[in-house]
Amino acid sequence: MxxxxxxxxxxxxxxxxxxxxxxxxxxxxxxxxxxxxxELSRCGVMKHLEILVDARLVFVRRExxxxxxxxxxxxxxxxxxxxxxxxxxMHARNLLRLKQAVEDxxx
Amino acid sequence: MxxxxxxxxxxxxxxxxxxxxxxxxxxxxxxxxxxxxxELSRCGVMKHLEILVDARLVFVRRExxxxxxxxxxxxxxxxxxxxxxxxxxMHARNLLRLKQAVEDxxx
DNA sequence: ACTTTATGTTACTGTTTAGTAACATATCTT
DNA sequence: AAGATATGTTACTAAACAGTAACATAAAGT
Numbered sequence: 001m002x003x004x005x006x007x008x009x010x011x012x013x014x015x016x017x018x019x020x021x022x023x024x025x026x027x028x029x030x031x032x033x034x035x036x037x038x039e040l041s042r043c044g045v046m047k048h049l050e051i052l053v054d055a056r057l058v059f060v061r062r063e064x065x066x067x068x069x070x071x072x073x074x075x076x077x078x079x080x081x082x083x084x085x086x087x088x089x090m091h092a093r094n095l096l097r098l099k100q101a102v103e104d105x106x107x
Numbered sequence: 108m109x110x111x112x113x114x115x116x117x118x119x120x121x122x123x124x125x126x127x128x129x130x131x132x133x134x135x136x137x138x139x140x141x142x143x144x145x146e147l148s149r150c151g152v153m154k155h156l157e158i159l160v161d162a163r164l165v166f167v168r169r170e171x172x173x174x175x176x177x178x179x180x181x182x183x184x185x186x187x188x189x190x191x192x193x194x195x196x197m198h199a200r201n202l203l204r205l206k207q208a209v210e211d212x213x214x
Numbered sequence: 215a216c217t218t219t220a221t222g223t224t225a226c227t228g229t230t231t232a233g234t235a236a237c238a239t240a241t242c243t244t
Numbered sequence: 245a246a247g248a249t250a251t252g253t254t255a256c257t258a259a260a261c262a263g264t265a266a267c268a269t270a271a272a273g274t
Binding site: 008012014020074088 | 190
Binding site for chain 3: 134136137138149150153169171172174
């Protein structure tokens with residue numbers, strides 16, 4: 001679980017989630033990402049990318065002077081499996097209990 | 108999605124995830140939580156609880172001088188439904204593609 | 215009423231994080 | 245080779261965050 005801490009931290013920032021959302025459709029160069037987030041400087045984008053790479057959420061393939069950034073969905077899958085799913089199960093149980101309480105209630 | 112930003116931020120801290128894990132089994136008083144996390148001062152625990160309450164991950168019921176802290180799994184469910192599930196789906200597609208590539212490969 | 219217990223509030227400190235600027239390197243085009 | 249393009253690195257600043265201490269309130273037990 002501790003190995004997933006950098007992933008949680010990486011996902012805590014809305015700009016980084018935005019970058020991941022953009023990478024879901026296709027890999028992008030660093031320049032592409034800068035164009036998609038004009039309110040942030042190129043250095044800012046690169047810092048966020050570094051954090052995403054450290055968390056293994058993004059991996060890089062160099063091609064000449066271009067850097068292609070690829071999404072790696074595995075850490076998100078792991079967070080889902082190892083941490084989120086018990087909470088989703090709990091929520092489902094709560095809903096079921098609520099539903100039954102409503103149905104059993106006499107008028 | 109912006110409404111879920113405090114939730115992502117709250118989940119970014121390992122101590123707060125630990126508190127949520129403890130609350131999964133049963134509600135706890137603030138004192139109970141302090142006993143479970145002896146490496147942190149009571150004030151530190153209360154600050155984390157405040158952040159969790161602001162993110163609606165924890166709600167409070169007062170009973171005399173005791174404060175009972177309850178887990179609310181709904182925001183985690185929402186994060187799952189609105190943000191994580193597309194990545195899980197992408198991962199499943201990738202695995203399927205990989206599996207088919209392996210099976211189709213001639214010896 | 216007095217003491218203990220449980221929690222709440224304010225102020226302060228050190229650390230981490232987000233962001234930028236300036237400069238540096240490497241590749242492509244002509 | 246020279247200029248343009250794409251990315252990498254270092255140093256710095258401002259804001260946010262984690263944690264603690266000191267003090268305050270409020271309910272329970274005797």
